[in-house]
Amino acid sequence: MDLAAAPPALLVRRHLHVAGEWVDPAGDDAIPVENPATGEIVGQVPAGTPADVDRAVAAARAAFPGWAATAPAERAAHLDRLHTALAARADEIARTVAWELGTPLKLAARVQTGLPLTVLRGMVDLAARPAPEETVGNSLVVREPVGVVGAITPWNYPLHQVVAKVAPALAAGCTVVLKPSELTPLTAYLLFDAVTEAGLPPGVVNLVPGTGPVAGEALAAHPDVDLVSFTGSTATGRRIAHLAADRIARVALELGGKSANLILADADLATAVKVGVGNAFLNSGQTCTAWTRMLVHRDRYDEALDLIAAAAGAYRPGDPFDPATRLGPLVSAAQAERVRGHVDRALADGARLLAGGPDAPLPPRGHFVAPTVFADVHPDSALAQEEVFGPVLAVIPFADTDEAVAIANNSRYGLAGAVWSADEEAALAVARRLRTGQVDVNGGAFNPLAPFGGYQQSGLGRELGAYGVDEFREIKAIQR
Ligand code: NAD
Numbered sequence: 001m002d003l004a005a006a007p008p009a010l011l012v013r014r015h016l017h018v019a020g021e022w023v024d025p026a027g028d029d030a031i032p033v034e035n036p037a038t039g040e041i042v043g044q045v046p047a048g049t050p051a052d053v054d055r056a057v058a059a060a061r062a063a064f065p066g067w068a069a070t071a072p073a074e075r076a077a078h079l080d081r082l083h084t085a086l087a088a089r090a091d092e093i094a095r096t097v098a099w100e101l102g103t104p105l106k107l108a109a110r111v112q113t114g115l116p117l118t119v120l121r122g123m124v125d126l127a128a129r130p131a132p133e134e135t136v137g138n139s140l141v142v143r144e145p146v147g148v149v150g151a152i153t154p155w156n157y158p159l160h161q162v163v164a165k166v167a168p169a170l171a172a173g174c175t176v177v178l179k180p181s182e183l184t185p186l187t188a189y190l191l192f193d194a195v196t197e198a199g200l201p202p203g204v205v206n207l208v209p210g211t212g213p214v215a216g217e218a219l220a221a222h223p224d225v226d227l228v229s230f231t232g233s234t235a236t237g238r239r240i241a242h243l244a245a246d247r248i249a250r251v252a253l254e255l256g257g258k259s260a261n262l263i264l265a266d267a268d269l270a271t272a273v274k275v276g277v278g279n280a281f282l283n284s285g286q287t288c289t290a291w292t293r294m295l296v297h298r299d300r301y302d303e304a305l306d307l308i309a310a311a312a313g314a315y316r317p318g319d320p321f322d323p324a325t326r327l328g329p330l331v332s333a334a335q336a337e338r339v340r341g342h343v344d345r346a347l348a349d350g351a352r353l354l355a356g357g358p359d360a361p362l363p364p365r366g367h368f369v370a371p372t373v374f375a376d377v378h379p380d381s382a383l384a385q386e387e388v389f390g391p392v393l394a395v396i397p398f399a400d401t402d403e404a405v406a407i408a409n410n411s412r413y414g415l416a417g418a419v420w421s422a423d424e425e426a427a428l429a430v431a432r433r434l435r436t437g438q439v440d441v442n443g444g445a446f447n448p449l450a451p452f453g454g455y456q457q458s459g460l461g462r463e464l465g466a467y468g469v470d471e472f473r474e475i476k477a478i479q480r
Pocket residue numbers: 152153154155156157161179180181182210211212213215216217220231232233234235236237239240253254255256257287288387389415454458459
């Protein structure tokens with residue numbers, strides 16, 4: 001680790017953010033925050049309790065009528081000030097994400113910091129628009145903020161996942177209690193530093209850090225939370241849906257994925273492979289939309305394998321603060337262990353190791369896993385079916401487009417996907433056949449204003465853009 005890049009001291013945060021103030025937690029327990037590239041503890045936050053959640057929900061409830069009644073232009077002005085205050089912290093955010101998650105600094109600046117700032121900027125404009133109204137026969141149909149939102153977020157994009165919930169909820173006129181991931185809570189504190197500086201009305205947005213089973217469950221089960229917006233694993237999403245079902249509260253769930261990248265026979269193979277490998281290994285493969293199954297037409301298969309192996313070799317794991325590093329560590333020892341388990345299982349299942357694997361060289365410490373590629377992966381095997389959430393790519397050959405679509409749709413997930421072909425119309429036709437919430441054709445760029453979400457076990461509802469704001473609204477019909 002480059003000492004110049006090390007945090008000046010432990011990043012210790014002792015408070016919750018409730019009703020516009022930094023307040024003491026009810027309990028004394030703390031959660032250490034680890035630097036996964038070194039295993040060293042770099043920070044600490046309070047372990048929030050159900051009593052802390054109660055207090056934060058009460059603050060959000062008290063703030064709701066005033067915020068819901070605030071004119072859209074004024075809500076937008078608040079979000080604009082929040083954007084300015086957050087943008088001023090861009091360098092600190094990128095460094096904090098590199099410390100607590102291990103994302104290489106360059107990527108942390110572009111994706112972990114730049115993307116949420118873009119999303120927030122877009123939400124300023126959307127917040128300024130009055131909620132859409134329409135006339136249906138003798139009815140006036142209006143949309144109103146749903147109420148108090150409990151937002152529970154994962155560690156893999158610690159600011160983006162938070163902004164993707166908090167910003168549209170506030171834009172819609174809801175108030176929020178946020179419980180960020182216990183593995184990467186420090187980045188969320190920077191957002192609340194910005195909330196304080198921007199002078200958002202007290203209680204409109206509140207922060208309770210803590211573990212999933214304690215603070216997370218208390219928030220998801222809270223009788224005064226109207227909507228639980230969750231991003232994380234499918235298993236936890238299922239638990240949250242059960243908790244919310246007891247009181248028929250609404251849920252929005254952004255869950256796991258096992259996305260397929262379809263490379264048709266006439267594709268620009270070099271580009272498709274380069275972008276496809278980069279996508280699979282982005283953020284060390286800890287990306288819900290990662291194209292972790294690469295499906296290649298048999299006519300181009302051998303050629304593709306050579307290109308894939310060469311591309312994977314460029315992702316040398318290393319120090320996130322070294323500008324040459326393209327692959328950081330996994331977030332935790334447990335996550336690295338889980339990923340190694342998937343690699344061992346794939347070897348036992350007879351997949352052909354093309355790159356990486358258990359014996360590939362790694363930095364001497366930290367939770368690193370080598371970028372790993374398996375060829376000839378059976379579409380029904382565990383590696384093709386289970387979300388690995390690490391730098392592991394499964395390559396699968398196909399004979400024709402129908403088979404490619406069948407393999408791609410052979411998944412309980414349905415979050416994202418990609419299609420590559422020289423014939424854009426043909427690629428679009430394939431994109432329409434994929435049972436997923438997102439598809440990129442020939443490397444189409446991520447659009448932060450487009451709806452984002454999953455089919456099947458990848459989730460319920462849509463985030464981002466105008467669809468994302470609507471997620472936080474109720475619909476009322478008034479007959480005249
Ligand atoms: P996770 O489900 O373990 O945790 C997510 C959040 O839920 C954390 O804040 C955690 O504290 C909390 N939590 C855990 N148990 C809880 C409980 N019983 N009640 C309430 N809250 C609880 O997920 P993770 O490991 O942080 O993130 C990785 C997963 O997230 C992957 O499966 C990935 O695909 C998914 N993910 C999905 C998207 C998407 O938009 N679809 C985006 C990013 C990550």
